[in-house]
Amino acid sequence: MQNKIQISAAIVLYNEREEELLQAIYSFLGTSLTKHLYLIDNSTSPLTNSALLANPEITYIYTKKNLGFSKANNLIIDEIKERSTYHLVLNPDTRFNADIVEELVQELERNEEVALIAPAIKFPDGSHQYSVRKYPSFFDLVIRKLNLYKKRIYEQEYRNLDIAKPFYPEAIHGSFLLFKTKDFVAIKGFDERYFLYLEDIDICKKIDVIGKKKLYYPKVSIVHVLKKESSKKMRLFFYHFSSAIKYFLKWL
Template sequence: MSNHYNISATIVLFKEQEDVLLKAVNSFLAYSGEKKLFLVDNSPTPISNSYILNHPEITYIFNNKNLGFSKANNLVISKIKDNSKYHLVLNPDTVFKPQVLDELVEQFEINEELSIVAPAIKYPDGEHQYSVRKYPNFLDLLFRKTGISKKRIYQQEYRNLDLSQPFFPEAVHGCFMLFKTEDFTQINGFDERYFLYMEDLDICKKIDQIGKKKYYFPSVEVTHVLRKGSAINIRLFFYHFSSAVKYFLKWL
């Protein structure tokens, strides 16, 4: 198989349910063009699924420790640089139809200023997820966690706009981010100081620094389960708080 592919993708794993993971894996593998999927596993024990381990279009990387989301994603930078035209960062609980990638790639070809193209994101029941947002300040995050000001949250999530129409948001959700690989590698991927959370906002800021744009294209959609971990888990809440502090110290 050629080492050059039109689209590469990374899914970072941590104790994933195999049936859920396989849906995400097969969503990507249904793409008809040249492709390569990297499964980067932060779990304490490796997977044993023979389909994944033996598939010619999948490279499985077992870290034997939890490197965090950003560092795990960045492990593939040297593998995709000069080999991949577009790179997808995909959550293991996100699925989509085969034509989605073709339609998103087409947007890059229409507008060379784009670094990221993101689809509309839906819950499994079809309800819309508010996956594009403005860059937050500290109060915005506080209001999001406590629900104090719905008006402020709505403005933060562009709910005042017609989200059935494409536009250029400040930031997009990290569950499905399709990058131009050249730009992703130029900015050295995600900032590895973020173990979990805020890395999607940060990388959108880095895209701004190289003068490129992010594009929300809701004519296509993907489905994301959205596990709201940090709201119910103390450890995950700590990661979120720690990442928020790093983000604001860096950018504000």
């Protein structure tokens, strides 16, 4: 059996820029908590960074094909369920001060009813990224895609609230999701029917089902580059549309 740790983390890769990826990796590894990082690589070719591959706090898994975000994240569920107390799902294009991880863990420890916590998210220029939202209807996804009916979009993003204060949103964007491992395991991680997109909204619904809450905690923040690829590439648009169909068939 592997040593118990306080926190595990997973970053799913797909042909990432190494400079950005290293920022995410070392942001997490800087925490003083006992930790282990899983790099799950869906890329077309494996990593060759020997320093990363030799790091004892990193496990590198090359999948040899693109499994999608959900299935790749779920590969390590059996390993972390007895190993870590907290589990972080992290995007490869993020960076942050390592001490925020400890503060978020402490907040989770204080709240038995909370299964998931997330910080505020900022763009690289320091502007706010609206990362929490209400559960969408099909209409909401359409108007967001077409950038119509902005009042409705703002309401969906809780812009009518003071988002400088912690609160319990319906859904949280998936770039930095910190779970209690026991709850992540209880809901069986992400629904693998989603190849890409809407898996973060779906997992928030699954948390509702087990009677737990999600906490938005803007007292700390991270930087997320937020690559807007979905509107540029037809294949990614297809993934988005396909995930939306699966989501509404499942939950409506």
